[in-house]
Every structure is written in C-alpha cells, then in structure tokens.
Amino acid sequence: MSQAVDEIKIGGMGASRRRVEDNRFIRGKGNYTDDVVLPGMLHMEILRSPVAHARITRIDASRAWDMPGVRLVLTGEMMATRNLAWMPTLSYDTQAVLATDKVRFQGQEVACVIADDPYIAKDACEAIEVDYEPLPVVVSPQAALEDDAPVIRDDKEGQATNVIYDWEVGDAEGTDRAFEQADVISRLQLHYPRSHPSPIECCGSIADFNRSTQKLTVYMTTQAPHIVRAAVALIAELPEHMIRIISPDIGGGFGNKVPVYPGYVCSILASILLEQPVKWIEDKTGNLISTGFARDVYLDGELALSRDGKILGMRMRTLADHGAFFADAQPSKFKIGLMHSTFGCYNVPFAHLAARGMYTNKSPGGVAYRCSFRVTEAMFFQERMMQAAADDLGMDQAEFRRINLVRDEQFPHRTPFGFLLDSGQYGACLELGLKAVGYEDFLRQKAEAAKRGRLLGIGISTMSEPLGAGNSREYDILGIKMFDSAELRVHMTGKALLRTGARGQGQGHETTWGQIVAHELGIPADDVTVEEGDTDTAPFGMGTYASRSTPVAGAAIAMVCRKVRAKARKLAAHLLEVSEEDIEWELGRFYVRSAPDRGVTIQECAMAAYSNMPDGLEPGLENNAYYDPPNLTWPFACYIVTVEVDPETGVWDVLNMVAVDDCGVRINPMIVEGQIMGGLTEAFAMSNMQFITYDADGNCIGSNYMDYLIPTAWETPGFELHGEVVTPSPHHPIGAKGVGECAAVGGPAAFVNAVMDALKGTGVRNIDMPLLPDRVWEAVTQRHDVSGAPPIRTDG
Amino acid sequence: MYPSRFRYQAARSAEQAVRLLHEGGEDAKVLAGGQSLIPMMKLRFASPELLVDINAIPGLDYHRVDPDGSIHVGALCRHADLEHSDLLPGHQPTMTAAAPLIADPLVRNRGTLVGSLCHADPQGDWASVVLALGGSIVAQGPAGQRTIPLREFVLGPFENALAHDEIAVEAVIPAPRGAPAGGYLKLERRVGDFATAGVAVALETDGSQVIRAGIALTGVGGSTIEATEAEQVLTGRPLTAETIAEAGRLAAAAAQPKSDHRGSATYKRHIVSTFVVRILSRIDWTQERAA
C-alpha cells in the first residue's frame, strides 16, 4: 500500500535543499569553459586599442607572422573580405568585430593572433605595429551632444550626430496638466554611474570546426546559448543544425554574458580557417574594458505633488551613454529597456518619459548586472525622487510612501505607462520593514545623536519591479519571442532527466528545478538530473537573465510535469483497473477515489510506461512544454538602511539593513535568501565604492581590481531578511515571481537615501553614487551637491 | 597570466642569491613574496630576464626583539607574521597598528615587509612606519653587508639604493630610548586598497614629555614623506591639545598630495591632519607615563 510523500522530505516546494551544484563547485570540480581542453587546440589572444578614438592608418603584422608558433593573425581587413568586420548587435545596431577604419573606445578589438600557446599569442600581439591617428575624444553624453563633437559613428550612413535615439512614452499633455495643478514640484537630477557586472570568470570560447562532419561546436561562456546559435547561423552563414553551442558551467554572468562578443566570432572564424580547435580566454582587464557594462544614465526627474502628499504626475528625462556601439541586450520594442516601469508601485495618474541615447568613445553595453532591462535605474531614480519629494514636502518619508503606494484592493493596477501590476501587499511589506528596523525608535536616536554632532540617517526604498519577460506579444529580442521551455524524461525506475532552455550561472537551477519536479510529480528532487546549456540537447529557450528563469522556464517545468502526470494517470488507471475518472492524485501517488488505500506511486506508473502499458497507449513517459507567460511578474520589496556618517572623513558605516521581499511563493527559501544577500551586497557596492569612469583622453579607470572596487566580506554589512509576506503570482503555475535581481535593483537607493537623510541638516540634496568618502566629505564641508561621474581630478 | 619570457632560479643561501644576481646583471630581479613583482610582470610593466627566488633561503623568516629592544625583521618575514606576532603588541604600537592594514589577508600571507621597503611604492604602508621609527635596511652584496638608513634607502618612487647584485636581508628598528607610543591610520576605500592617505606616528616618551617623534605619510606624495616640522613641534614637550593640533597642521602642510580618483588634494591633506590628531589624541598619556 502506497502513501502520499512528504513534500519537504523529497526536497519539494519550500525545502531549503542544499545546492546540488555546490558539490562540484566547492571541490574545484566544476567544468568551466577554460577547463575544456581539446586535442590540437590552439590559443587566441586579442590586441586591443590603447586609445579611445583614432583613425587606423597602418597595421603591420609581419613581425607577428614571423614568430615561431604563430598560426594565424586576423585583422579587420581580413575579416572584411569575409564580410565579418562588423556584426549586428542585439539592439539593431552594428558593432566592429575587428576595427577597420577607426577605433572608437579604449580596449576595442584591433587584431587577433592564434598560436600554439597563449604566451606566444601574447608576445605576437605585442609585435603587431598599429599606427593610430588621434581624433578628439568624447567621454560623456553631454559632450557628445555639442555641436562641434566629432561624429563617432561615421561608418553609419545618415548618422550626422551622436544621437542614437530619441524615444518617449506616456501621456505628455496629461502630465503637463498635472504639473500645472501641482502645489509643489520636486525636481532631482541624478547620475547612475557606469558599473560592470565583473563576473569572476571572464568571457571565453573554444571553437571547434570539424571539416569532415562540417559541424561547428563552440564551448562558450553564454547565458543564452540558443540566441548565440541563431546569431552564428545568421552572421557566419552556417546551417543552424551544423552549429552546436555548449555553455558549460558559468562562473557568474549577471548579464555580462548575454551579448555576442568579437572574441567569440574571431575564434569561430579562426577554427574554420585552421580546421583546429581555437581557445580564447579573456583576461580581467579585457573583460572590464570591453564587455557589457551597466547603467551610465543621467536623469532629470520631476514630481508634481499636492500639499497633502499625493503624487499628481511624474516627468522623467533620461540621457544614456551607450558607448561606441548600441549593443544593449533588451526587448526590441523599447529603446531604454523597461525604464518606464518606474513608479509602478505608486499611484501616479500621469507620467511621461523622454529618453535619449548617445554614442561616446566608451565601451559598448548598458543592459547588464542584475538590472532586468534597466529596471535598476528606473527604481533608483524613483526612490531617490521619492525621498527628495518627501523632504520638499516636509513630510516623513515613510508616511509619504504610505500615502502613495498602490493599495491591496487596487489590483490589478494599470500604471500610466501601461504595465499591469497584478498582485501585492505593499503596505504590509513597508510596515513590516519599519517595525523590524525600529523606525520610530531610530528617529529618536537620530535626534539624540544630532545633539552631540553625530550624523545618523535612515533610508527607505520600496519598489515593485517587472520580471520574467515576456509575454511574446510585447517581448522579443531580434524578433525571437521571449518564451521558454522544458523537457522531461521519466526513466523506467522513476528517475528523471530535465532539460530547459534557460542557462544557470550560479543561481542554483539544478537544485530549484528538481524541486519543481518534486512538487508536481512527487519524484524526489534527488532523483532528477537537470541539464542546461547544450543546444543539441536542450529545448529552445531564451536563456537566463532579467530574473526570467523561474517565472518563465520554471513555469514551463511545472507545465511539462503536468503533461507527464496526465499520461501517468492513464497508466495508473490501467494498473488499478479502474477508469481514469475514478482516480485521484496526491503527491507522488494516484489512488482510487472510492478506495484510497488502493494506489500506485508515480514510480510504478513510470515502470508501467516501459513494461506494462495498456493497448493503444504510446510507450514511454516524457514530454516537453513551451511556456509563454501571460504577463510579467511583479515582486515587491522594501529595503531600509540605517547609517552613521563620520563628518570628519566622509566615511559612512551601515548600522542596520532590513530587507522585506515578497517574491511570491519561495521554491527553495535558502536559495532565495542567497539571491537577496548577493543583490544587497551589489547594491551596497554600487552605493559605496563601485564605478567605472574615464579621463578626458578616454582612458578607462576601473580596468582592474585595484581600481574597480568590489566589496569584500569585510566591508559588506550584515542583512536582516524577511520573507513573511507572500503574495503568489496569480498567473504563474506555482505562484513564483522571480527574485534574482530585486535586491540589486531596489537596494542602492536605500543606502543612498540613508546617507542623504543623515546629511539633511547640511542642505545637501544629492550626492551621486558611489558615495566615496571624499565625495561625502566634500558635500558635508562645502554644503553643496556632488554630482556626475567621479571625476579624474588633476591639479593642473 | 602571460608574462614575458624569463628565467627562474631558486637561491639556497643569501650568498648564492647575490652570486646569481651578480651574474644576471641589470635584468635580474629578486623574487620575495611576489605581491608587487608578479602583478607587474602580469601586466608586463616589469619584464625581468632572470628571477632569483629567495623564498627557499633558510633562516630569513624571522622577526625578533633583541635584549636592547631593537627589532629585526628578516627578508622572508611575511606581513601576516607581523600581524599575528606575539612580540610586537605591547612593544611596538605603530607596527602593531599597521600590520593588519596592509593589503588583504591573502596578500599578507605572502608579501614581506622587506620586499615592501625594496619596492619603494609611495603608497606602501611599511615605508612610512619604518621611516617614522628611524629604521634601516641591512643589504648584502658581493663585498659583504652594509646598513642603509631608510631615509637614504628610498631614492624615489619604485627606486631603492641597492646595487643590482645586492639583496636586502633584514630591516632594523633601533632600540627605543623611551616608552614607545603611536599608531598607524589609513584611509582605504576597501580592504586591499592602497591608502588614499596614511599616517604613521611613532613617539618615544620619558613619562613627562616626548623625547623622540617620528611622523611619516603614505600616499600623499611622490614618495613616503617624513613630516619633520610636525615631529619637531612634538619633541621635547608634553603632549597637549595645542601641540597635537599644531602637529596635525604641520603634517598636512608637509603632504604633497595629488588630486586623483581617490580624492582631491584638499581632502587628502585634511585626512592627514585628522589622522595625526586622532592617533595622538588616542595615546593614553597617563599610561605611558606609568610605563
């Protein structure tokens, strides 16, 4: 006699199951791209431009060709003869693979050497002579707009300026009217500095073209292997079935590994030409100065307010610095990602966003780093504007949020930009956060401390962000719709193999996906192998970024399990000798409704699928599902930070940080908490120290870990996490909403708001991130705002 | 990492190291903890033809306090050895304060104090500490050993007074004449960051007044800076709020910072004076008097 299984015991929904992938990761037994070694493999190194903007007048690679062990030197000229000097980006622009005419940013790819070992390749790169004729350098979008600015993209026909796009959304007239009726208009200008996802593993690929089979296999660091396969088919004009992209273990992605980079393309071409495997492994500086960066957006924002604290309208102008090529990986309908998700969680009747994008002599990218398509900027601007507005109104910042947050009974709530927020308990999250941090008590402490000249501050950030693109009506990348997929095979003994179109990079997919199978079928999670990342075996999917895997691929897993369960029900009916209608399901087991003791386990059904199927029923127990979500998912979070600022040094310390996350149903609470802690750490990093900037000559400051500061365990504050408020997604099959990015998105504003709150008495309204000690000190002592990218100061 | 081609030899004795350096000529370099040299080779800022590894030389990993009170730090004594030393706390407060502020724990496990002095980075922390303490370097060459005061040892940024066939075998901190007091403060943006500004203060007191004062500054000039006027204002007097404030002012005036992405020159100067005042104010005068 069989019994229903205990869901937690089998590692199902809600089990804080240990991460199965950690077994190999912490033993150093992962299999990363650089671990792949193929017979006869050659090594590729890239020569990068040392200057930011220059015409290339001569490339002489003869000395490199002459070096023993050098097999091939690729230059832009050679790429051009194969129509590969330029490639399409994911935002309908083009990007140079190897420079032909000009270099447009420091670190741009100029040539490649393929040699017997990486030392020779590096030596040979140094032997290539390139003459650069310097051109004026543009390192800010403001400078790029000036009349006398050089046109960076003179390669593009009809491109007479550095403007990439002017794009707007919302109701301009309605918003104007709202501002006319306002009692108070609160305005804030901000910069979200350039940052970089900087995964520990840099990018790399091993291209292996086999002349005899005509098959191209590429092992590479990609979060979206199927998109790459499509791109390679289109760029390299190879038949899609002859391309196999394998994404082995990934040492962190954070959106840095979505785009297609020149290094991948060059290694593929080199392997085709040489008919040998070619390995390219990027170094840290190459990664930091040339691959997908994040943010670098200026904001001019205004709120129209009534005296009693109601938001009447919101206006935003953004100016984004995209670098030399518009290479953002984002849904094609939108030019500035989902920036217009801003203010979604508040009642804002009218809103308008005008966005402008600029070319500059900086590296290309913009959409990366746990940003969910620029939602990071959207929420940062929102929450900084909320704090400034509360101050302008002379209103308590918590009360101001309370007044304006969308109330529970308002769902579904349509934002002025057209998004549909379907569920949430915003007020409950805010109140829980305030209680946990001891809000009233802290305000008293703060007032006490102020009497002794100490500067304490508290900052709040409440936000709901859109995750889980698509639905296919609105979300596509280069025309490919943003759905995802899962394929499940249940073996004879009830063990299973699950494949998805997603590609984890440390998020714990192998653990969480097994738990969804356990939840839907009662098969213990430990009995499920999860495979991702091989385009020859995995079903087609759009990959993992923008917190979309649980909302989309996770839903597909639930759906495929349900298909498999439907077939298992037929097998159960056969085994129990009753009709299907007389059968009930409980976790792991079918039973006869009228005789609950008579039942069969899912494992017994699996055995029957291969050994004892009824007449007319197809053998086997497997299926697949493609899931196109009806809407985005909208988790909500409330982050509260308290700080003390040392006015003498500008150093600030976090006293306490409380995080309340309502991300819907938590499949593995431990993994969810890990994601939140990681995101909060990055939020702290962004607010405190992390940035990339450029000097006037276009030299990248932040090209190595001495300059590009990533916090260690030493600096990172402790976090108090709360998951008590759970509002299941109404449309996701298991109610999950996604959580990978919430904390990185909503966190930075909480830290900055806390420091600004501490400085409230000084008349300082804004310090742009990062809030480095010298910037805070300057603001405190000079009593003025400190704005813009951290300057590369020179005394001269 | 893919540095330029180089030869490598491991020395088994100081004499052998000197011989290898002598034969290797100008393009030979000593490899100690490698925490400065290897990163430079990785970036190909340094391309030595020969590396003479001194790590296998027995007997150089010591640090000790001699009966007269002088401190001797061998060429293979790591930052971490000083950080976890049983000898320094209670005996040498400036070194005790500085050791845990050098780089990060990983670098401290390998990097050496002597190597740091040889590297002569204006942002190196030990150079300020040893300068403030009036220390020196014992160098060994083909002709034997000689002692070079640190003041003469550091010639400029990344330049020291060693001949190409000399190695530094030891750093020496002279015996104090009074009770040592002082400290080290460093403003860093993150663990492992070089100093935006750092201040080493090393005093000796006789119970009623300061009989020797050493103040040296990290990261605020082309090389480590000794704040001589600030030292003078403290010497021969008791520590008072006035002398402390004056020392802070004079130290800030001695700094020659440049504005860069770590902060403006004004800010760095301000940090120097703030740190001088903080270290001096924290010295428990009454306890020193009793000692």
Ligand SMILES: Cc1cc2nc3c(=O)[nH]c(=O)nc-3n(C[C@H](O)[C@H](O)[C@H](O)COP(=O)(O)OP(=O)(O)OC[C@H]3O[C@@H](n4cnc5c(N)ncnc54)[C@H](O)[C@@H]3O)c2cc1C
């Ligand atoms: C991430 C990181 C962060 C760091 N942060 C800091 C910091 O905050 N503060 C700080 O002070 N330092 C910092 N350092 C530098 C560190 O302290 C180095 O260890 C130290 O500067 C050099 O010591 P070493 O033994 O590693 O020398 P090596 O790297 O082995 O050598 C450095 C130079 O000195 C020469 N040399 C070394 N020993 C001898 C000898 N006995 N005789 C003759 N020549 C010799 C070498 O030839 C070489 O030119 C950091 C280093 C890293 C990698």
